[in-house]
Amino acid sequence: MKEKSKKLSTESYKGVRDFYPEDMFVENYIFNIMQDTAESFGYNEYTASLLEPTALYEAKTGDEIVNEQTYTFTDRGGRSVTLRPEMTPTIARMVAARKHNLSFPLRWYSIPNVFRYERPQRGRLREHWQLNADIFGVNGIDAEVEIVSLAYHIMKNFGAKGENFEIRLSYAGMLQEFLIDEFGLNDTDVRALVRVIDKVGKITEADFTKEVSAILGDEGSAQLEILTSNKDELKQKLQKHKGFAYCKDVAEQLTNMGITDTTVSLEPFLTRGFDYYTGLIFEVFDTSEENNRSLFGGGRYDNLLDIFEAEGVPAVGFGMGDVTMRDYLETHNLLPEYETPTDLYICTLAKDKIPFARTLAERLRREGLNVAINVTDKKVGTQIQYAVKQSIPFIICLGDDELKKKVFMLKKLSTGEEKEVAEDDLVSLIFNSVT
Amino acid sequence: MKEKSKKLSTESYKGVRDFYPEDMFVENYIFNIMQDTAESFGYNEYTASLLEPTALYEAKTGDEIVNEQTYTFTDRGGRSVTLRPEMTPTIARMVAARKHNLSFPLRWYSIPNVFRYERPQRGRLREHWQLNADIFGVNGIDAEVEIVSLAYHIMKNFGAKGENFEIRLSYAGMLQEFLIDEFGLNDTDVRALVRVIDKVGKITEADFTKEVSAILGDEGSAQLEILTSNKDELKQKLQKHKGFAYCKDVAEQLTNMGITDTTVSLEPFLTRGFDYYTGLIFEVFDTSEENNRSLFGGGRYDNLLDIFEAEGVPAVGFGMGDVTMRDYLETHNLLPEYETPTDLYICTLAKDKIPFARTLAERLRREGLNVAINVTDKKVGTQIQYAVKQSIPFIICLGDDELKKKVFMLKKLSTGEEKEVAEDDLVSLIFNSVT
Numbered sequence: 001m002k003e004k005s006k007k008l009s010t011e012s013y014k015g016v017r018d019f020y021p022e023d024m025f026v027e028n029y030i031f032n033i034m035q036d037t038a039e040s041f042g043y044n045e046y047t048a049s050l051l052e053p054t055a056l057y058e059a060k061t062g063d064e065i066v067n068e069q070t071y072t073f074t075d076r077g078g079r080s081v082t083l084r085p086e087m088t089p090t091i092a093r094m095v096a097a098r099k100h101n102l103s104f105p106l107r108w109y110s111i112p113n114v115f116r117y118e119r120p121q122r123g124r125l126r127e128h129w130q131l132n133a134d135i136f137g138v139n140g141i142d143a144e145v146e147i148v149s150l151a152y153h154i155m156k157n158f159g160a161k162g163e164n165f166e167i168r169l170s171y172a173g174m175l176q177e178f179l180i181d182e183f184g185l186n187d188t189d190v191r192a193l194v195r196v197i198d199k200v201g202k203i204t205e206a207d208f209t210k211e212v213s214a215i216l217g218d219e220g221s222a223q224l225e226i227l228t229s230n231k232d233e234l235k236q237k238l239q240k241h242k243g244f245a246y247c248k249d250v251a252e253q254l255t256n257m258g259i260t261d262t263t264v265s266l267e268p269f270l271t272r273g274f275d276y277y278t279g280l281i282f283e284v285f286d287t288s289e290e291n292n293r294s295l296f297g298g299g300r301y302d303n304l305l306d307i308f309e310a311e312g313v314p315a316v317g318f319g320m321g322d323v324t325m326r327d328y329l330e331t332h333n334l335l336p337e338y339e340t341p342t343d344l345y346i347c348t349l350a351k352d353k354i355p356f357a358r359t360l361a362e363r364l365r366r367e368g369l370n371v372a373i374n375v376t377d378k379k380v381g382t383q384i385q386y387a388v389k390q391s392i393p394f395i396i397c398l399g400d401d402e403l404k405k406k407v408f409m410l411k412k413l414s415t416g417e418e419k420e421v422a423e424d425d426l427v428s429l430i431f432n433s434v435t
Numbered sequence: 436m437k438e439k440s441k442k443l444s445t446e447s448y449k450g451v452r453d454f455y456p457e458d459m460f461v462e463n464y465i466f467n468i469m470q471d472t473a474e475s476f477g478y479n480e481y482t483a484s485l486l487e488p489t490a491l492y493e494a495k496t497g498d499e500i501v502n503e504q505t506y507t508f509t510d511r512g513g514r515s516v517t518l519r520p521e522m523t524p525t526i527a528r529m530v531a532a533r534k535h536n537l538s539f540p541l542r543w544y545s546i547p548n549v550f551r552y553e554r555p556q557r558g559r560l561r562e563h564w565q566l567n568a569d570i571f572g573v574n575g576i577d578a579e580v581e582i583v584s585l586a587y588h589i590m591k592n593f594g595a596k597g598e599n600f601e602i603r604l605s606y607a608g609m610l611q612e613f614l615i616d617e618f619g620l621n622d623t624d625v626r627a628l629v630r631v632i633d634k635v636g637k638i639t640e641a642d643f644t645k646e647v648s649a650i651l652g653d654e655g656s657a658q659l660e661i662l663t664s665n666k667d668e669l670k671q672k673l674q675k676h677k678g679f680a681y682c683k684d685v686a687e688q689l690t691n692m693g694i695t696d697t698t699v700s701l702e703p704f705l706t707r708g709f710d711y712y713t714g715l716i717f718e719v720f721d722t723s724e725e726n727n728r729s730l731f732g733g734g735r736y737d738n739l740l741d742i743f744e745a746e747g748v749p750a751v752g753f754g755m756g757d758v759t760m761r762d763y764l765e766t767h768n769l770l771p772e773y774e775t776p777t778d779l780y781i782c783t784l785a786k787d788k789i790p791f792a793r794t795l796a797e798r799l800r801r802e803g804l805n806v807a808i809n810v811t812d813k814k815v816g817t818q819i820q821y822a823v824k825q826s827i828p829f830i831i832c833l834g835d836d837e838l839k840k841k842v843f844m845l846k847k848l849s850t851g852e853e854k855e856v857a858e859d860d861l862v863s864l865i866f867n868s869v870t
Contacts, residue, residue, distance in 0.1 A: 008743050011488075013486040013488055019481055020529065021480060021481055024480045024481050039776040040800040041806070044776065045456060045463070046459050048452070049448060049451030049548075049562050050485075050548075077449075077552075096445045097446075105810065115486075126486075137811075138811065142810035143810060253790070258797065308442055308444075342477040358581075358692050362693065370475050370476075373581075375573050376573065389538045
């Protein structure tokens with residue numbers, strides 16, 4: 001008697017996803033919109049391995065990420081290697097490596113997967129894919145205008161209505177300088193305070209007040225609360241900062257180019273998790289009640305290439321994640337219905353029809369049709385049910401008559417319509433649907 | 436004076452690749468042919484994370500891979516995790532997980548990246564991408580015929596000539612059983628001998644003879660050499676094995692469906708690196724002198740799902756790597772010329788033309804054109820040189836006249852042809868090229 005051995009679990013690793021064909025369809029839909037829109041703006045695709053030398057992330061990313069959230073390990077040759085937590089250091093490395101051979105401006109995009117070791121939760125997984133679009137080599141505001149308008153057009157191409165998202169602008173360092181001026185804070189305190197401000201909406205109001213008080217004292221905390229609830233006064237105070245005028249200028253140019261159905265506003269409390277930003281920063285925000293959150297963002301990072309021997313390459317870019325976008329599309333009822341790429345299923349009335357089915361399929365494929373054939377012993381009724389379950393739109397069934405006459409009854413499964421078709425007309429009829 | 440700090444290297448991690456737009460173009464070309472051909476056969480795309488629980492690979496893959504060649508590490512939560520060295524265990528896991536909800540046969544494909552820690556060399560890197568195409572739920576020979584013909588058609592769709600590759604068939608266990616019969620070997624010795632046979636062409640003849648002698652003795656080694664050089668005698672001896680007839684049957688059906696420009700042969704010494712094969716195995720082989728090597732292969736693995744609680748799901752599939760295929764296409768001069776996705780570059784005679792360039796670009800994008808615009812201060816001549824270097828096929832230049840009249844001089848950069856075009860006709864003229 002054979003002993004029953006312990007069986008393996010079919011679960012994936014924690015916090016990552018399996019993509020069955022239906023999931024892959026949605027994923028590809030999201031990727032295609034990102035890709036088509038980026039290419040419509042003249043962006044070229046690049047990519048790299050997700051394995052990077054750990055040193056790449058020790059130089060200039062947000063502390064939290066390097067210290068607590070990366071997947072870092074030592075390979076069998078003793079090298080420290082990290083699964084990239086974001087794509088920006090990689091693109092900076094690639095651009096720096098060929099700085100003297102590339103012609104600027106560069107417009108590049110990629111849809112890499114990135115990794116963070118964190119507790120999986122809604123909108124945050126250990127692995128997600130992320131469109132990265134970046135323009136290198138442009139100092140002026142036109143780079144920001146282009147990048148933000150690319151982000152806007154991706155949203156529109158997903159079918160998002162202008163009122164269902166907004167664009168928030170700020171400027172790296174502006175909030176910090178303001179806090180230093182207003183409260184006389186030192187660098188450590190201002191850093192800590194910005195981190196707390198970054199948690200607004202993610203922690204309770206009571207916790208927020210408590211954490212702010214710990215840094216500013218009760219009086220300072222109350223003063224900050226007044227400012228956050230009275231944005232006009234705050235903006236008044238920010239006007240002297242160069243970033244304020246820059247944000248206003250970007251907003252104005254976006255309006256001038258016809259982006260008028262979406263709110264574009266200055267959001268002084270907007271901060272980004274990375275240290276490398278040097279100018280405009282922005283976020284696209286979901287305005288719905290159910291999913292009221294930041295969707296994605298980016299900004300200008302003019303000094304990142306300085307960590308290599310490649311100073312002076314200004315850059316603006318953003319990263320847009322697939323998990324967040326999928327949630328957004330779901331919230332706003334913008335997800336497409338599943339469609340299989342297969343156009344036609346060839347059923348066979350008996351096993352001896354399979355060789356003919358193969359030859360016919362081969363001919364139809366040459367003419368551009370995607371064709372699957374039955375290769376089972378199952379009854380023809382079961383074969384048809386199978387085609388229905390696979391969402392394949394058309395079937396034909398092969399018996400002796402069909403083989404002899406080379407004429408087939410083409411059936412559209414969604415409506416039940418049938419039409420007699422000669423072999424030569426199958427492809428055009430399917431491409432033009434059944435009439 | 437600022438101290439010069441140590442700069443980071445721009446090199447990627449060892450044994451992996453950066454894909455600049457020109458590399459990405461080739462990679463996408465390869466992926467698109469794989470994808471289109473798989474879909475033309477009715478295959479649906481799936482994927483999964485490259486992070487898998489290590490236990491998945493301890494059950495039934497080749498020893499060498501599990502013990503020496505995986506990227507395996509412990510995550511911050513104490514889980515042992517492996518970067519997948521191949522996709523088959525993952526697809527088996529996914530099919531097993533939904534065995535009762537999926538309708539069989541399943542035709543699935545994916546183009547995942549897979550990882551092996553080994554010394555990088557021609558055709559073998561630490562990370563490569565690999566088409567995996569599999570059919571689940573079919574016991575009969577029709578599954579093998581379909582899978583091998585899919586592999587054949589991918590080669591043809593790459594532009595490969597029938598005489599530039601061949602298809603070699605064998606059957607899992609056939610060689611082993613023959614060696615046991617012929618030389619009276621035990622399990623350990625037969626395993627060791629098959630490994631040596633697997634090295635044919637990768638090690639010198641002298642080393643081969645030495646390694647074989649160590650197992651079979653000098654006499655046995657000479658006997659084996661006679662058999663390897665006289666394949667007809669070997670085939671004679673194999674005829675009683677069920678695998679022999681099976682291979683013959685597959686070859687015959689491939690011929691019957693019109694695959695006659697490529698050699699399909701029985702290759703008794705063909706072995707595959709994985710333990711899970713249970714029936715037909717095959718390899719596609721480059722017949723050229725410069726690149727005389729196995730390109731890719733696969734076979735039937737009917738018991739792999741048994742490692743989960745999901746017995747009795749037969750499967751046939753193969754994996755085809757991007758590095759090997761790129762080498763093949765290079766060897767046979769089948770690589771395509773680089774093309775950028777961008778159709779048109781809009782040059783500007785002065786900075787104040789940029790807002791109009793943006794609006795015009797936006798309109799052309801809505802009509803389906805991919806348009807980049809100048810956002811630099813550079814002279815128009817430099818802008819045109821830039822477009823040439825980017826391989827962008829068309830340009831227009833915006834000055835005062837163009838803004839006033841909305842008529843543009845469209846220039847095709849490859850020929851220098853120019854034509855005056857009204858704004859409304861730009862898109863159709865570019866799509867139909869300059870006439």
